[in-house]
Structures are given as structure tokens and as C-alpha cells.
Amino acid sequence: MTESGEPAMTVETSPIPATHDDDEGPTIHIVTTQAELDASERIAPAATRAAEPFEVADGEVVFELEGLSCYYGSFRAVRDVSLRIPRNRITAIIGPSGCGKSTLLRSFNRMNDLVDGASITGSIRYHGVDLYADGVDPVEVRRRIGMVFQKPNPFPKSIYDNVAFGPRVAGFRGDMDELVERSLHRAALWDDVKDKLKSPGTALSGGQQQRLCIARAIAVEPDVILMDEPCSALDPIATLKIEELMRELRESYTIVIVTHNMQQAARASDVTAFLTMAEDRAGHLVEMAPTDQLFTKPANRITEDYITGRFG
Amino acid sequence: MSASPGTLATREAVERRLRSGSSDVRGTVLEALLLLSLLIALGVLLILIADIVVRAIGVFTDRGTDFLGSALDARPDQAGILQGIIGSVLLTVLVAVLALPLGIGAAVYLEEYARDTWLSRLIRTNIRNLAGVPSIVYGLLGLAIFVSLVGIGNSLIAGGLTLAVLVLPIAVITASEALRAVPMSIREAAFGVGATRWETIRSHVVPYAAPGILTGTILSLGRAFGETAPLLMVGAIAGTFSSTAISDMLTGSYTALPVIVYDWSGKPQDEFRSLTAAAIVVLLLVILLVNATAILLRNRYDRKW
Numbered sequence: 001m002t003e004s005g006e007p008a009m010t011v012e013t014s015p016i017p018a019t020h021d022d023d024e025g026p027t028i029h030i031v032t033t034q035a036e037l038d039a040s041e042r043i044a045p046a047a048t049r050a051a052e053p054f055e056v057a058d059g060e061v062v063f064e065l066e067g068l069s070c071y072y073g074s075f076r077a078v079r080d081v082s083l084r085i086p087r088n089r090i091t092a093i094i095g096p097s098g099c100g101k102s103t104l105l106r107s108f109n110r111m112n113d114l115v116d117g118a119s120i121t122g123s124i125r126y127h128g129v130d131l132y133a134d135g136v137d138p139v140e141v142r143r144r145i146g147m148v149f150q151k152p153n154p155f156p157k158s159i160y161d162n163v164a165f166g167p168r169v170a171g172f173r174g175d176m177d178e179l180v181e182r183s184l185h186r187a188a189l190w191d192d193v194k195d196k197l198k199s200p201g202t203a204l205s206g207g208q209q210q211r212l213c214i215a216r217a218i219a220v221e222p223d224v225i226l227m228d229e230p231c232s233a234l235d236p237i238a239t240l241k242i243e244e245l246m247r248e249l250r251e252s253y254t255i256v257i258v259t260h261n262m263q264q265a266a267r268a269s270d271v272t273a274f275l276t277m278a279e280d281r282a283g284h285l286v287e288m289a290p291t292d293q294l295f296t297k298p299a300n301r302i303t304e305d306y307i308t309g310r311f312g
Numbered sequence: 313m314s315a316s317p318g319t320l321a322t323r324e325a326v327e328r329r330l331r332s333g334s335s336d337v338r339g340t341v342l343e344a345l346l347l348l349s350l351l352i353a354l355g356v357l358l359i360l361i362a363d364i365v366v367r368a369i370g371v372f373t374d375r376g377t378d379f380l381g382s383a384l385d386a387r388p389d390q391a392g393i394l395q396g397i398i399g400s401v402l403l404t405v406l407v408a409v410l411a412l413p414l415g416i417g418a419a420v421y422l423e424e425y426a427r428d429t430w431l432s433r434l435i436r437t438n439i440r441n442l443a444g445v446p447s448i449v450y451g452l453l454g455l456a457i458f459v460s461l462v463g464i465g466n467s468l469i470a471g472g473l474t475l476a477v478l479v480l481p482i483a484v485i486t487a488s489e490a491l492r493a494v495p496m497s498i499r500e501a502a503f504g505v506g507a508t509r510w511e512t513i514r515s516h517v518v519p520y521a522a523p524g525i526l527t528g529t530i531l532s533l534g535r536a537f538g539e540t541a542p543l544l545m546v547g548a549i550a551g552t553f554s555s556t557a558i559s560d561m562l563t564g565s566y567t568a569l570p571v572i573v574y575d576w577s578g579k580p581q582d583e584f585r586s587l588t589a590a591a592i593v594v595l596l597l598v599i600l601l602v603n604a605t606a607i608l609l610r611n612r613y614d615r616k617w
Contacts, residue, residue, distance in 0.1 A: 114503060116428045143506030153497035155516060156615060165515065166505030213501070220505050 056084040062224060062254045063108060067122035069282075070103045072115065077103040079282035080122070083273055090246055090255045092269035092291065094262055096311070099275045100283025101258040102150075105226050108256065109145035110138040126224075143170055145224040146217035151233050152209035154201035154216070159184075159193050162201040162212055166220035179219060187215035188245050207238025214245065218253070225249065227257040231264065243268040262307055266295050274303045361596075367589035379590060384567070388583030391576075393591050396569040399468065399548070400537055400598075402561060403568055406472025407479055407536045412529050414476075415483025419525075422484070423491040424513050436488075442481035450478040451545030459546055466547025468566040474546050475536045482535065486528020490521040523613030527606045534602040538595065540570035549575070569595050 063085035070078040078100040085091050093101045103112065110131060112118040124131045131141055143166075154162050163180045172179065180197070184190040189211040193204070201212050210230055217225055227246075231239040246255055246268055259265050265272050272295070273288040287300045298304045305311055371379055375392075382392020426432040454474025464470045494517050502512035518525075548571045567575075573595060576588040 109504070111500065111503065114500070139503075139506055139508050142504055147500075147504040149497060149500060149504070151497060153495075153501045155498065155501060156520060165502070165507070169505070169507045169511045169515075216501070216505060 056086040060087045061085070062087045062127065063256075064125045064128075065122065066125075068104070068107065068124060069121045070100065070107050070112065071117075071119045071121075072103075073117040076280065076282040078107075078275075079278075079280075079284045081275075081283075081285045082122075083285060083288050085254065085256055086271060087254050088250055088252075089270040090250055090257060090268060091271045091273065092265035093256065093258045093273045093275060094260075094265045094306075095275035095283065095286075096277070096306070097260065098281065098283075099277040101275055102228050104275070104283065105228055105256060105258045108224070108226055109142050109147055111142070111147060113138050143220055144222050145226060146220065146222035148210070148213050148217055148225060148227045148230045150229040152206055152213055154204070154209050154212050156200060156202050158198045159201045159204070159212060160197040163215050163219045166216060170220050183215040183219040184212075186218055186249070187211045188241065188248075189215055205238070207234050207241060210234060210238070210242060211245065214242075214249075218249070222253065224254045224256065227255065229258055229260055232260060239264070262295075266291060274298075274300075274306060276302060276306065364589045364592050364596075367586045368593045371586050371590035372593075379587075380594070384572070388581055388587060391584075391587060393569060393572055393594060395567050396572040396591070397594070398561070399566045399568040400570075402468055402566075403472050403475055403543075404533055404537050406469070407476045408529075408533055410472065410476035411479045411483050411532070411536075415480050415529070415532075416487045416525060418480075418484045419487035419491055420513060420518065423488050424509065424517060439481050439484050443485055446541075447478055447539055448541040448545065450474055451542030453477065454542060454546040465563070466565070467563045468548075469562050470546045471543050471548055471566065471568070474542050475539060478539065478542060479532045479536045482532040483529050486532065487521075487525045490524025490528060491517060493524060494520045520615065523609060523615070527610040530602060530606040530609070534599050534606075537602065538570055538599055540568075540574050543568055543571050544574070569598075 061084045063083075065081050065083050068078065068081045069076055081104060093104060095101050106112045107120055107124060108126075108131075112120075120132060126141075126145070130136070155165065157165075160180055163183050164176055167176065167179055181190060181194075184193060189208060192208055193212075201209065204212060210233075214225070214230075231242050234242065243264065246257070249255060250270075257265075257269065269291045271288065272291045274286045274294065275283045276286050277283045287294060287298060287303045289299065294303065295307055298307060375382075379392050380397065381394050382390060383394055384396075385391040422432065422436065426435075451474060454470060454477065458464050458470040458473045459466060464473070498516055498520065499512055502516050503509075507515070548566055548568050569591065573588055573591045576584045576591060
């Protein structure tokens with residue numbers, strides 16, 4: 001979980017806001033334990049609902065998580081998440097700050113390997129292959145599962161070199177100029193930068209930098225693009241451009257996006273997974289459903305409280 | 313705009329308050345004291361330098377470049393510092409060749425490969441401690457290991473090795489700091505497109521840290537250039553090279569600029585006072601030049617993340 005870009009005011013928010021005692025109508029119990037969580041489900045009574053994988057046809061599954069827990073040392077950041085991510089869809093992961101969204105996302109391409117003391121239990125299967133099995137090369141994993149980060153992080157090199165770096169280390173032998181142009185086109189950045197490919201990527205505006213990072217990610221022709229709050233550092237116009245771009249990219253890629261912004265999830269995603277954390281501060285999956293369903297008819301009380309702004 | 317009595321009263325009250333600030337006596341006294349400490353520190357330095365330059369000026373006006381180009385000599389009017397310059401330059405080159413690759417390599421390992429364990433933290437702490445060890449101790453170490461144990465003898469190579477060991481911790485620390493200044497997000501970006509650790513380090517981390525590494529290592533070379541005590545321990549004497557062949561310079565008797573300063577300062581003849589001052593001026597100028605290069609490089613390539 002990266003802490004930097006998220007509004008500080010929500011970081012320490014308790015799962016039980018004090019104001020709830022003053023609310024009209026029935027007292028709302030925000031659950032703090034699994035038992036309470038099960039008991040509180042009034043709309044969908046099935047106690048197993050939260051743990052049940054979102055239905056994705058077998059042939060459409062890109063990621064399948066089973067009982068995934070993520071740890072930093074002895075601290076458990078994510079607890080027992082089971083879900084399926086569908087192909088060529090935009091899956092949004094939402095939830096309050098500190099609930100492990102980013103940690104979960106970073107376990108999808110083994111980015112958490114870079115953090116000392118990070119480990120997982122359970123499994124993540126990618127097209128049926130366990131990503132954490134012995135002999136799986138994390139470098140190859142990241143080549144297929146690209147990533148766009150919270151803060152635009154172009155290399156302090158030319159725009160061209162930013163895009164060309166990935167293909168170069170992957171041993172690309174074709175027409176690099178053409179590949180760079182195509183990647184920039186697909187990231188909707190070509191028209192902005194076609195006359196200054198040699199100028200530094202860091203000189204672009206924030207929104208352009210983030211699109212450059214998307215171009216850099218798709219230049220290695222990945223299968224999946226993970227986006228970790230890609231718009232949190234951008235203004236609303238740049239944000240809309242990225243969201244438009246995501247809808248275009250969905251044709252060719254599977255996209256998983258972590259977002260702090262519920263409107264963004266509602267606008268841009270096809271499927272939404274809602275995570276929250278209990279007293280032990282470990283994030284767990286509350287509900288995963290098609291986005292319009294989750295935002296209009298949430299199956300779980302906690303989800304409803306979250307999307308209507310009662311907490312988080 | 314007409315002010316009602318109410319707002320007028322408020323305005324007066326505000327103005328009275330804003331203008332009523334009594335002068336901050338304690339603040340002024342403290343400021344004066346701070347300025348005084350700065351002036352004392354600078355003053356001492358200026359007096360030292362002025363004293364040396366005044367003593368040295370005669371040598372440069374009378375002898376000119378002859379002083380720089382002449383060999384050591386017992387006669388003050390003949391003595392020059394050529395061998396000291398050659399010795400110091402050779403020593404610095406040796407240090408650069410020996411200590412810098414090792415220091416940078418160690419820093420890359422510590423920062424990019426080593427996991428954050430108690431052992432790596434212990435090593436880091438001790439490298440910092442090593443950088444603070446008095447240089448005479450490195451001289452004794454060089455004497456025991458390079459001169460006696462390895463059997464290189466009292467030669468310029470032993471001196472270079474000793475100074476390299478002296479500079480090594482400083483090189484590791486400065487290179488580490490430069491590497492650490494490269495943000496994690498840059499490494500993640502490279503890993504994220506499928507680069508290996510080595511590709512990430514070679515293509516991004518080290519190039520972006522290079523200006524910082526360069527600045528730090530140049531400063532550490534400046535340190536080596538000015539060191540005297542360890543060289544005295546490993547046999548640098550104000551002696552002449554046995555011949556002008558480079559191999560003889562490296563393995564035979566040698567000297568260095570600071571060693572000449574030390575030697576001349578102890579000579580009884582009065583003429584050597586001004587010669588010592590002149591040698592010091594040359595030494596200071598070289599170190600100033602080295603440091604200025606480092607600062608220029610840093611300003612030229614400084615990167616804001």
C-alpha cells in the first residue's frame with residue numbers, strides 16, 4: 001500500500017465513524033469482525049456471499065485468486081481474497097485508504113517482490129498458472145502484466161527512449177520507430193509529442209506523462225495492464241482523457257485499476273471489487289459485482305454504506 | 313466608501329495593535345552572536361590563508377614557474393616541488409583506479425542488492441565509522457599490511473594502496489547516497505516493463521546517480537591528495553625518484569606534495585619558511601580546483617525528482 005498520494009484525512013479513519021450514532025433511522029453497525037460481517041448482511045443473507053468468487057466463465061478468466069493473503073513481515077495487509085478477473089474488461093478495485101488495494105494489485109505482477117519482507121499465502125493463477133510457483137520468473141511475469149503507477153514516473157530520458165526501453169530489454173528486433181509511434185498512438189499521445197520525441201519525458205504535463213507511462217507499458221505488448229490509482233495526481237480533464245483511453249484499451253487488454261475515486265470506478269469500469277478492512281487492518285473482499293449492479297443494488301450493507309459515503 | 317463609526321473603531325484598534333510591536337531585543341542579540349561566530353570562523357581561515365600567501369608571494373615573484381619545475385634540493389634557492397607534484401598526481405591516479413570502482417561496486421551492492429537485514433545495517437553503520445577513523449591509523453594499517461605483510465616495501469604503490477583504503481569508505485558512502493537519491497518509482501517503472509535488476513541498475517539507477525557519484529568521488533580524491541600522515545607511515549620521504557622511468561617511480565622512493573610541506577616546515581633555514589608557504593599555496597590551489605570541479609559537476613547535472 002503506497003501511502004503518499006492518498007488524502008491524509010482518511011488514512012486513520014476508523015471503520016466505525018463516530019457520527020453514525022447520530023444518524024436517523026436504524027443504527028448502522030459497521031462490522032469489525034467476520035462474524036459481524038456475516039450477521040450484518042441483510043440484503044444478501046448468504047453468509048458465504050463475500051467469499052464466493054464473482055462469476056466469470058471459465059474461458060474468460062485471466063486471474064483467479066484463491067484465499068490470497070499478503071503480508072509485510074508479520075503484518076497482514078490483505079486477508080483471504082478469492083476472486084476472478086475477467087478478460088478484456090476493466091475491473092476496478094475500490095475501498096477505503098489502507099485497505100490493501102494497492103498491495104493486492106501489486107501481487108498480480110509480483111511487484112511486491114521488491115519490498116523486503118513481503119510475502120503471500122494462497123494462490124494467484126494467471127491463465128491457470130500459479131504466479132508464485134517455483135521457477136516462475138517475475139521478470140517474465142511483469143513483461144506480460146504491465147503496470148501504470150500512482151504518480152507518473154517517466155524515466156528522465158527522451159520520450160522515444162521511455163517507450164523503447166521495455167521492447168529493448170525484451171529483445172525486440174523489429175522496427176522500433178514504428179513500435180514507438182504505434183504505442184504513442186494507442187496511448188493517445190502521438191499528436192502531442194510527434195514533433196518532440198527527443199525531448200525529455202519529464203518535461204511533459206502530468207496528464208501527458210501518465211499517458212507516456214501507459215505508452216511505455218503497452219510497448220511491450222502485455223496481456224494485462226495494472227493501474228494503481230493512475231489519476232490521483234491528475235486534474236479532472238487529464239483524468240477523463242485517461243478514462244477514455246482505458247475504454248479504448250479494453251479492446252486489446254485486460255485492465256485492473258485500483259482507485260480511490262468511486263465516481264471513477266462507476267464511470268470507467270465494467271466490474272468492481274470492494275475491499276475494506278476490519279480491526280486487524282487487513283483488507284478483505286466484501287463484494288465483487290458488475291459495476292452498475294454494485295453501485296445501484298449492492299448486495300452487502302457495508303458496500304452500500306461505502307458507496308453512499310457513510311464511511312471511508 | 314464611507315466607514316461607519318463601528319468599522320472605524322475597529323480599524324483604529326487593529327492599527328494600534330499592528331504598530332505596537334516592541335523591538336525584539338533578544339532576537340537582535342542572538343542574531344549578532346550568530347554573525348560573530350561566522351565572522352570568527354571565516355576570520356581565522358582568512359588570516360591563515362593571507363599569512364601563507366604573503367610568505368609565499370616572494371617565492372613566486374622571484375622564481376616563477378621554476379619553483380614548480382625544479383627538483384628537491386638542500387639549497388633553498390634551487391629547491392622545487394616537481395617531484396611532489398608528480399608523486400601526488402600518481403598517488404591520486406592510483407587511488408582513483410583502485411578505490412573508485414571498488415567503492416561504487418560496494419555501494420551498488422549495498423543499495424540495490426542487499427536485503428535490509430541486521431547484518432547489512434551493521435555493515436552500513438561500520439562503513440560510516442570507518443570514514444571517521446583517523447588517517448594515521450590507516451597509515452599503520454598500510455605499513456603492517458602492504459609494506460610488511462604483502463612485501464611491497466616503502467613505495468608509491470604502498471602509498472596509493474593505503475590512501476585507497478582510506479578513501480574507500482568515503483567513496484562507498486557518497487555513492488550510496490547518490491544511489492539512494494534515485495526514487496524507488498524509477499526502479500518500479502523499469503521493473504514494471506520487464507527489466508531485470510541488472511538492466512534496471514545499468515540503464516537507469518546508475519546513470520541517474522552518476523553525477524552525484526562523480527561529485528562525491530572527486531571530493532574523496534581531493535581528500536587523498538591532501539593526506540600526509542598515512543604517507544609518512546608507508547615511507548613517503550622528501551626524497552627524489554631514483555629515475556624518471558615510471559616503474560622506478562612506482563616502486564622506488566617517492567614523495568608527495570603534503571609530505572614536502574611537512575619536511576620543509578621542519579628545516580632550520582629561514583628560506584624554507586617561504587618555500588613551505590609556496591608549497592602550501594600550490595596544494596591549496598589544487599584542492600580548490602578539485603572541489604570546484606565537483607561543485608560545477610553537481611550544479612550542471614543536479615536533478616530534481
